[in-house]
Amino acid sequence: MDFETIIGLEVHAQLLTRSKMFCRCSADYANAPPNTHVCPVCLGMPGVLPVINRQAVEYTIMTALALNCTISDYTKFDRKNYPYPDLMKGYQISQYDAPIGRGGWLNIEVDGEKRKIGIIRVHLEEDVAKLLHRTSPEGEDYSLIDVNRSGVPLMEIVSEPDLRSPEEARQYLIKLRSILQYLGVSTGNMEEGSFRCDANISIRPQGSSEPLAKVEVKNMNSFKAVYQAMDYEAKRQRKAAAEGKKLIQETRGWVEAKGKTVAQRSKEYAHDYRYFPEPDLPPLVISREWVEEIRARLPELPEARRERFIAEYGLPLYDASLLTTSKAMADYFEDSTKTAQFGKLPPDRAAKEVSNWLLGEVSRILNANDIDISQFREKVSPERLLGLILSSHGTINLATAKSVLEEMFQTGKDAQEIIAQRGLSQISDAGELEDIITQVIGANPQAVADFKSGKEAALKFLVGQVMRATKGRANPQVAAEMLKRKLA
Amino acid sequence: MKASPDHLTIHEAHRLLQSKQLSSVELTKSYLERISQVEPRVRAFITLTDELALEQARKADERIASGEATPLTGIPVLIKDVICTRGVRTTCASRILENFVPIYDATVVERLKKCGAVLIGKANMDEFAMGSSTENSAFFVTHNPWDLSRVPGGSSGGSAAAVAADEVPYALGSDTGGSIRQPAGFCSVVGLKPTYGRVSRYGLVAFASSLDQIGPLTQDVTDCALVLNAIAGYDDRDSTSVPHPLPDYTQSLVGDLRGLRLGVPKEYFVEGMQAEVATAIKAAIAKLEELGAEVEWEVSLPHTPYALAVYYIIAPSEASANLARYDGVKYGFSYQADNMWESMEKTRQYGFGAEVKRRIMLGTYALSAGYYEAWYLKAQKVRTLIRWEFAQAFERFDALITPTSPTVPFKIGERVDDPLQMYLSDVCTLPINIAGVPAISIPAGFAGSLPIGMQIIGKPFSEETILKIAYAYEQATEWHKRRPNI
Numbered sequence: 018m019d020f021e022t023i024i025g026l027e028v029h030a031q032l033l034t035r036s037k038m039f040c041r042c043s044a045d046y047a048n049a050p051p052n053t054h055v056c057p058v059c060l061g062m063p064g065v066l067p068v069i070n071r072q073a074v075e076y077t078i079m080t081a082l083a084l085n086c087t088i089s090d091y092t093k094f095d096r097k098n099y100p101y102p103d104l105m106k107g108y109q110i111s112q113y114d115a116p117i118g119r120g121g122w123l124n125i126e127v128d129g130e131k132r133k134i135g136i137i138r139v140h141l142e143e144d145v146a147k148l149l150h151r152t153s154p155e156g157e158d159y160s161l162i163d164v165n166r167s168g169v170p171l172m173e174i175v176s177e178p179d180l181r182s183p184e185e186a187r188q189y190l191i192k193l194r195s196i197l198q199y200l201g202v203s204t205g206n207m208e209e210g211s212f213r214c215d216a217n218i219s220i221r222p223q224g225s226s227e228p229l230a231k232v233e234v235k236n237m238n239s240f241k242a243v244y245q246a247m248d249y250e251a252k253r254q255r256k257a258a259a260e261g262k263k264l265i266q267e268t269r270g271w272v273e274a275k276g277k278t279v280a281q282r283s284k285e286y287a288h289d290y291r292y293f294p295e296p297d298l299p300p301l302v303i304s305r306e307w308v309e310e311i312r313a314r315l316p317e318l319p320e321a322r323r324e325r326f327i328a329e330y331g332l333p334l335y336d337a338s339l340l341t342t343s344k345a346m347a348d349y350f351e352d353s354t355k356t357a358q359f360g361k362l363p364p365d366r367a368a369k370e371v372s373n374w375l376l377g378e379v380s381r382i383l384n385a386n387d388i389d390i391s392q393f394r395e396k397v398s399p400e401r402l403l404g405l406i407l408s409s410h411g412t413i414n415l416a417t418a419k420s421v422l423e424e425m426f427q428t429g430k431d432a433q434e435i436i437a438q439r440g441l442s443q444i445s446d447a448g449e450l451e452d453i454i455t456q457v458i459g460a461n462p463q464a465v466a467d468f469k470s471g472k473e474a475a476l477k478f479l480v481g482q483v484m485r486a487t488k489g490r491a492n493p494q495v496a497a498e499m500l501k502r503k504l505a
Numbered sequence: 506m507k508a509s510p511d512h513l514t515i516h517e518a519h520r521l522l523q524s525k526q527l528s529s530v531e532l533t534k535s536y537l538e539r540i541s542q543v544e545p546r547v548r549a550f551i552t553l554t555d556e557l558a559l560e561q562a563r564k565a566d567e568r569i570a571s572g573e574a575t576p577l578t579g580i581p582v583l584i585k586d587v588i589c590t591r592g593v594r595t596t597c598a599s600r601i602l603e604n605f606v607p608i609y610d611a612t613v614v615e616r617l618k619k620c621g622a623v624l625i626g627k628a629n630m631d632e633f634a635m636g637s638s639t640e641n642s643a644f645f646v647t648h649n650p651w652d653l654s655r656v657p658g659g660s661s662g663g664s665a666a667a668v669a670a671d672e673v674p675y676a677l678g679s680d681t682g683g684s685i686r687q688p689a690g691f692c693s694v695v696g697l698k699p700t701y702g703r704v705s706r707y708g709l710v711a712f713a714s715s716l717d718q719i720g721p722l723t724q725d726v727t728d729c730a731l732v733l734n735a736i737a738g739y740d741d742r743d744s745t746s747v748p749h750p751l752p753d754y755t756q757s758l759v760g761d762l763r764g765l766r767l768g769v770p771k772e773y774f775v776e777g778m779q780a781e782v783a784t785a786i787k788a789a790i791a792k793l794e795e796l797g798a799e800v801e802w803e804v805s806l807p808h809t810p811y812a813l814a815v816y817y818i819i820a821p822s823e824a825s826a827n828l829a830r831y832d833g834v835k836y837g838f839s840y841q842a843d844n845m846w847e848s849m850e851k852t853r854q855y856g857f858g859a860e861v862k863r864r865i866m867l868g869t870y871a872l873s874a875g876y877y878e879a880w881y882l883k884a885q886k887v888r889t890l891i892r893w894e895f896a897q898a899f900e901r902f903d904a905l906i907t908p909t910s911p912t913v914p915f916k917i918g919e920r921v922d923d924p925l926q927m928y929l930s931d932v933c934t935l936p937i938n939i940a941g942v943p944a945i946s947i948p949a950g951f952a953g954s955l956p957i958g959m960q961i962i963g964k965p966f967s968e969e970t971i972l973k974i975a976y977a978y979e980q981a982t983e984w985h986k987r988r989p990n991i
Contacts, residue, residue, distance in 0.1 A: 062607065102845065
């Protein structure tokens with residue numbers, strides 16, 4: 018029997034607000050010592066009360082608008098009750114039946130096929146404290162609590178179960194993160210935990226609307242992990258179905274090291290969170306004026322920018338898509354086109370050439386060093402990159418240019434400096450090449466004979482010898498012309 | 506005159522301080538002396554902050570000398586032990602917070618300190634404000650100064666008893682279903698529950714967040730207005746506090762009731778009400794009529810009987826979440842067990858008293874999946890009806906007059922084994938919290954030697970109106986001048 022994979026994703030993104038969701042503590046705790054960004058409110062001391070962070074609501078409205086959601090006129094916060102030491106009040110302030118946004122979608126593209134993925138809801142809640150599990154020298158397990166994270170604004174985005182493959186799940190996350198980054202509402206950093214993803218995955222016979230059993234997968238800490246976990250689950254569930262085993266509804270955890278999901282300790286009872294409206298916060302009325310004001314301020318989003326890159330810079334769809342996925346990369350590209358050097362490149366292919374560099378050599382450096390474009394930019398500004406590209410039109414050849422870029426990234430020096438220091442500029446001057454050409458002709462009588470007898474390939478060999486003698490600095494076109502002239 | 510604080514009100518003490526006939530240190534010392542005399546019999550204090558009080562009194566004297574005194578400067582105050590005081594133990598009369606010292610001041614405490622008040626101690630109460638007799642304190646029972654074998658009411662029983670016994674000129678309490686007014690009535694003092702949102706709840710350890718409100722317990726209506734002036738007003742740390750204009754409440758203390766329309770809701774004269782209470786309240790209302798008010802004696806608020814049921818769903822539901830933070834992990838009592846879950850369970854098992862556990866269970870049940878609609882949601886709907894009914898009544902009346910409680914103070918131990926009977930002693934005060942409107946209890950007579958309180962209920966943010974009625978009545982009667990013989 019053929020099965021279809023059904024995936025829905027639940028994403029939690031920390032918002033980039035200055036202060037926490039319900040108090041005035043700084044939400045920027047990443048490099049702070051434990052328990053330094055705390056106050057009576059986020060510590061959950063007796064008697065404290067929450068106050069809603071307006072910026073967090075605004076960011077959530079922005080996101081909901083960008084995801085084509087309907088914004089509720091009337092929203093409220095609710096208490097989600099469950100006991101755990103990382104939850105300072107014994108309940109989390111969240112949103113239950115009146116989320117800020119609902120009923121939206123986003124578009125993804127897999128293998129050239131466009132898919133519209135539904136968004137069920139976008140809501141706002143608070144993050145919990147962080148538990149640090151330790152073992153004492155005597156071998157006793159214990160846990161420490163770092164309350165810095167407690168109360169940081171957390172936005173939850175729940176997709177419809179519209180995703181049909183691990184790759185669609187991955188593309189959905191890439192697209193969603195890209196939108197959050199464009200909006201400037203979240204760093205979207207999954208490894209650092211500011212962007213988290215849980216998945217619901219099931220399979221169902223083709224044509225059926227009844228999935229076999231919904232499995233929730235947790236503990237995925239990278240896009241790759243989501244892809245691998247979904248791939249593993251889709252296969253595991255199919256195998257179990259093929260073997261006639263009964264699939265059960267359960268929660269499983271992705272174990273990165275083993276490359277598989279494992280059933281998490283089954284709960285004796287289903288969670289009853291006993292949601293009820295948060296009495297400490299009056300309902301939140303979102304006026305149409307506010308929504309329209311926010312809508313008017315929405316920045317250009319990835320899809321619109323991609324279309325503009327095609328229209329404005331004449332880039333191919335492939336280039337425009339890749340460049341605009343990351344806002345920082347698209348910014349780098351656009352900033353490059355605004356440099357003085359850009360104007361000195363051949364106008365008909367200048368943009369494509371910059372794109373080639375960014376998607377080629379620059380991306381190679383990013384991958385090799387596991388960094389993002391903003392870190393690269395700290396070393397190599399768009400001006401410097403364009404300076405290098407311009408040098409590759411005459412001063413140095415392409416292979417040299419790539420090695421120069423590597424050095425620019427390593428040392429933070431500019432291209433001219435490196436070219437000068439290493440004496441890399443191309444020799445196009447016939448006078449300078451004269452002696453070398455004569456030597457090469459003298460040292461390779463066989464090749465000279467071959468060329469004279471009409472073997473064109475011999476010329477390439479001779480040019481190669483000139484390049485070797487000049488350590489790659491000779492302008493190959495000039496060298497070939499001179500050889501031809503001498504051997505004519 | 507001898508520098509004795511006996512029966513001094515805030516405004517009288519203020520006059521003596523201003524005219525330098527008495528210093529704050531002298532005043533504070535004489536209250537400490539009075540406390541040492543009567544406290545063994547009354548037992549209103551959980552914590553006595555005598556050293557802190559004397560230190561604050563010295564500062565107050567400097568402030569008075571510099572001519573910058575407020576009406577509360579240099580005058581001692583007792584704070585109910587459910588209101589956070591920075592550096593001073595705040596127990597909520599619970600084992601689970603027996604050694605809890607807050608790291609911050611409640612907004613009302615901050616405001617009193619700004620006024621130069623002298624914090625003399627923390628008052629006994631029913632554990633987490635859950636109770637009507639102060640017998641639910643985890644530590645000891647407070648006695649009614651009018652009859653030491655009887656309860657002072659609750660949950661602000663320590664606050665009311667201390668004011669009645671002249672251990673302090675005034676106190677702060679909290680009122681979730683009558684916890685200021687019922688003990689005020691039982692102890693023959695003035696107790697005000699302001700409009701929900703009038704006084705900041707920041708720093709009030711939450712029992713039922715949508716019902717809780719802090720208010721003053723004082724010896725007369727003038728003092729009540731003075732304290733309200735100091736503690737009321739918008740607070741940006743409490744999203745349920747309201748940025749409504751803040752009047753000078755002493756301006757409403759005029760003796761004239763002409764033109765005021767008063768209604769007497771018949772449902773508040775409940776079955777089982779003590780005859781002396783009904784008689785006394787009817788006489789008091791006749792007095793108000795005599796003072797110029799128009800009285801309609803047969804008003805009906807038909808949803809009143811449902812208020813008790815609504816209250817005992819909503820309040821425990823909110824409490825079940827509010828009390829979830831006491832798990833022994835962060836502060837307070839912590840039971841050391843072999844593992845985390847056992848430690849949390851045992852902390853709560855030994856840390857909470859029976860009534861608190863009963864309410865946590867009631868609330869947890871009412872919010873559970875499958876029961877939420879039938880209990881919590883239904884209660885919220887009835888709550889809306891009750892609020893609406895009050896709003897309707899206030900289109901016709903400026904205030905409603907009822908007894909504060911159906912009976913005079915009962916004997917200690919009489920109702921502890923019968924929660925339903927205990928819950929009934931709040932039957933006249935609960936609907937007011939459900940509706941969120943303000944109400945005051947003032948002395949309105951005695952049955953033998955036992956006090957009877959009259960409740961005056963106003964529309965939202967009409968504290969001025971109810972203070973005006975209370976003041977006119979007080980000035981025309983002598984009840985507030987009677988003192989228990991202790």
